[in-house]
Amino acid sequence: MKSKVAPLEGVRVLNLGGGWAGRVAAMLLADQGAEVLEIKRPDRECRLEDALLERGKAVVTLDFRDTHGRERAQSLARGADIVIDNLGPGRAAGFGLDDRSIRARNPALVYVSIPGFAEGSPLAHTAAWEGTVAASVGVYTDIHALGPLLGGPPIFTAVPMASAYGGVHAAIAAVVGFAQRLKTGRGERIEVPLADAVLSAMALLIMKVDGQPRRFDLPPIDKAMTEVAFPILRQFHDEMSEEQHGRIRGYLATFGRPQFGNHRCSDGRYIFINAVDHVHHAKACLEVLGLLNDLIAEGMTVGSPYEEGGEGNNISYSAGLRPAWVARLKSAMSARFLTKPAQEWEGLLRKAGVPATVVRSTDEWLDVPEALAGGNVADLEDQEYGPVRMAGRYVSIEGSAITSPALRSRRMTDRFEWSTPRLQVAPTAEPPGKMLSGLRVLDLSNVIAGPAAARILAEFGADVIRIDPPAPQAGPRMTMWFGIDVNQGKRAIVLDLKSAEGRSVLEKLVRQSDVVIHNFLDRSAEKIGISDQQLRQINPDIISCQVSAWGGPHGGPFKDDPAFDPVLQAATGITQRYGTKDAPVLHGIASCVDYITGFSAALGIAQTLVSRQLGRGGAHVRTSLSMGAQLVQFPFTVASERAARIAEPSGQQAAGYGVHYQTYRTRDGWAFLACRARELGQVAGLLGATEPTEGALSEVIAGMTCMQAADCLRSIKTASIVPVRRLDELRACATLEKSEQFQSGEQHLAMLRTAHPSGYQVSLPLPTWYRLQSKAVEPLSAAHAPGSHTRSVLAEFGLSDAEVDGLLTRGVARESWSILKHYLPH
Incomplete structure (x- = not known):
């Protein structure tokens, strides 16, 4: 039996060193078997996170200021497939390591530049520290849920969003660029500015839907308050007394959602629950607490999260609850949680399918036995620090001919040469197009992470078809409002995969597609015919991708538990660091874990695509919110008895x-x-x-x-x-009315305001996190309502008009959701 190889075996990657982002990108490529040489400055301080960032790499020490050091680096670059430059503005050119200098001798090279701010923009030559970038794009003002309303001093966060998101985007750019090179023989230069990378994570925070229904505002208060009163109050923040601030916070608390947040338990620990905007979660949570029947007897109802209007008493429509019911729920739930310890509540709630977790510190997460069993965390022997507990492999790939390698310790070396033969690529006469033109993707995922993965592929030119079920379980915020961003660039169909006829139609689609993405649990995926084994029986070369909540490289005991971004923040120490042990604080909505998980999934798909182009076949790609939650806080997910981690500024007073x-x-x-x-x-x-x-x-x-x-x-x-910029300030100066107005050499951020299928004017970021030398930044098509393209897509896949009509008549396929009266329910 032929042994399997790593997905990126034979791909040579040179990281020129520099900042965290480039090192993250190179680590993500090394995790999939690429030969990575990373150059280390002689004066760079050694720190514990090096054991994580340098795993799987050969690390060489070179001084670019020395002629001999520059020549060795230039020689390595001439033999590389991918070069990553995170040195800072103009530095690579000063050392003869810029893309023009290297590609003159190595024209097939994929060169990824990671500046803090886009080249040619006003901030291009600003010293772009992690905090500098974060301050410039609203991280210190808008991550806190009430920051945009209340104002006040900026709140520092130690979570390195710029480097984490910049690193993932740079890795995607490198791999997709290399996939293009395999097809065409042409190299490419791709710029991934860190500020733009952060904006890709902040899309739902900076997105503006003019006049949207109040239920989608956070918090859902009267628009006269959000648009008139609070901007005035924000201006006088410093002149107001603590009593006045307390009264404002008390007013906002009446719009809170008790089914979403922290609750203290009998042992003094907190449990975090996320049981809102869903058909089942709120009801199941109250059943576990033993409160549901009493609340119904008092006048509450269990209705649809898509309800419009109503009496303000629908447990499933939390944003529409009257303040009196909010207060009643909060009081009842708080009292009940105090009757058992947090760990016991976690088990009971998860058994009932309710997303919940004990609120933990990062150190506690690293010691969770179930996380170690699933490979979510792993132990790696490091030559300097000995055994190091760290995050496991962020993305896992398994196919008939390929497998992600086991984690490998870093290797310090003085050998300045490549150890693997260079992959030979024959140039073709293929006409230039977008990098992933011709790739067909079926997106069966929902909420944010999975859809974001598919949207990234669409940004590179893939043809993405979104397949929704006839009756959604997630509510309108998670499907429709989030979808305005993450479902851009896709066509939308509705198909009933619970029916045999629907699964038969899906088989036709899978046979003619390259990638299938979903976020179903294993048992649910198998029921509707989309497990990896089932998909491979239909199309042996398919690339399947599963985005779960808790799954690790080995699966693990938690792999079948549901969860969302905020739950994983609470589980892995993010909310405790942003707040305190006694007052954990959510670190943004979706901008922390969801997007980076989705982008990691897109990276895994791209890595598998490269492997498939090298003749190694399709494969199954897996990642999870638990892995994304660790990647976004990578410097802190390491532990060793021999050394301490870097300092962790924490709390709402952190500067x-x-x-x-x-x-x-x-x-x-x-x-x-x-x-x-x-x-x-x-x-x-x-x-x-x-x-x-x-x-x-x-x-x-x-x-x-x-x-x-x-x-x-x-x-x-x-x-x-x-x-320190607020997102509303950025939006005001970065929003364009036409995409043609964007000048990549003059703007470091850009948004586009257009008429939207929802009936509203919508402002969204342009995908400026990938700036190709050969292609202009272009907007994606708007996210259409479920089923908008059902008829045309099925016809494209070979079904006759009569067949499509029959499917529609029998309800197997649909052109809309019957539950959805308006694109954004009122």
């Missing part, structure tokens, strides 16, 4: 990592200062501070505008101070 790296108040607003710790004295002197202390710096910066402070620091290339 940064220290005097040299934190938020400051300026004369015209808030700003974020970042520099090397050793440069603080020089920075303080240039700003006119009497000493390099927080007090002295705060005093002098408060008397300047942000621009004046930035002008003072221009002589230090590695220091910057930038305004």
Whole structure:
């Protein structure tokens, strides 16, 4: 029997070193068997997260300032398939390692550049620290659910969203670029700006649907309050007393959702539940608590989450509950949770299919036995730190000829040569098109992660067909409102896969497709005929992808439990770090875990596509929210007895990592200062501070505008101070009316406002996180309502008009959801 190979075996990757994002990208390629050489500066400080970031790589130490070091790096680049540049603006060119210099000798090279801000944009030459990028795109103002309403000082987060999301996007760009090279023999330069990468995660926070129904506002309060009163209150935030702030928070609490959030249990621990906007979850949660019958007797009902209007008493429509019912639910649920310990409630709720978790720290998550059993976390022997507990492989791929390799420790080496023969590619005369043109994808997933994976493939030109069931279980926020973003670029059909006839139609689609994506649990997938084994019997070369909630590389005891982004935040330490142990705080809606999980799935599909193009066949791709939750906080998902992790600023009062790296108040607003710790004295002197202390710096910066402070620091290339921006400010200056107005060399972010099938004007980010040298950034088609393309798609797959009519008559196929009266229910 022929042994299996790794999906990316034979692919050579050179990471020029630099920041976290490039190292994350290279790690994700090494995890799938690519030969990765990573260059390390001689003066780079060693830290515990290196054991994670450098796993599977050969690490060489080179000084680019030395002629010999530059020549060795240039020689390696000339033999590479992929080069990743995260060195900073203009630095690679100064060392002869830019794409033009390398591709002159290696024209088939895929070169991925990861600047902080897009080249040619106003911020292009700004020293782009992690915090600098985050401050510039609303992370410190809009991640907190009430931040956009209440204003106040920025809230720092240690979660490295720029590097995590930038790293995943860079890995996708590299692999998709290499897939194109395998077809055409042509190389490509792709730019992945970190600010744009963060915006890809913030899409649902910055998205604007003009005049949308109030139920989709967060919180769902009167629009006169959100559009008039709160903007005024935000301006006077600092002048208001704590009592006044408390009254405002009390008002907002009346619009809370007790079925979504933290509840203290008998042991003092918190349980987090996410039982809203769903056909079954709210009812099941109250049944487990023993409250459902009493609440119904008192006047509550169990209706549809798609209900419009109503009496404000529908348990399944949480955003529509009257304040009195919100208060009643909160009181009853809080009292009941205090009767058992958190771990017991977690077991009871999950057994009933309710997304729930004990709120844990990251250290506690790393020690969960079930996480170790599933491979969600793993132990790896490191040559410097000994046994290191870390996140497991983020994406797992298994096919008849390929398998993801076991995790491998990093290897320090002084060999400056490639160990594998270079893959030979014959150029073709294939006409230029989008990178994934001709790839057909069936998307059976819902909510965010799976749909986001399919949308990424659409951004590269894949033909994506969304298949919805006749009766959705998730509510309208998760299907329709989220879908405005994640279902762009897709055609939409409705098909009943619970019927034998519907499954027969699906077989026809699968035979003529390349990829199937879903987020069903194993047992549910098998019932409707989309398990990997069932799909492979229909189409042996199919690439199937499952996005689960808890599944690890080995599956694990949690793999059949449902969950959503906020649940995994709570389970893995994110909410505790953003808040405290006694007051965990949600780190954004969807912008933390969901999108990075979906993008990881897209990466796995692209890696499998490369393997298939190399003659290794199709395969099954798996990832989960539990893996995405660890990837987004990668520096903290490591533990060793020999070394401590980097510091973890936490809580709602956090300003940064220290005097040299934190938020400051300026004369015209808030700003974020970042520099090397050793440069603080020089920075303080240039700003006119009497000493390099927080007090002295705060005093002098408060008397300047942000621009004046930035002008003072221009002589230090590695220091910057930038305004802390809110997302509404970004949207106001970045929104275009026509995509043709976007100039990639002048803007570092862009949004497009257009008429939408929902009947509203919608503003969404343009996909500027991938900037190809050979292609302009283009918008995707809008997300249409379920079933909008049922008739035309089925005809395209060879069904006659009579056959389609019959399917529609029998309800096997449909052209709409009967439960959906409006695209966005009122």
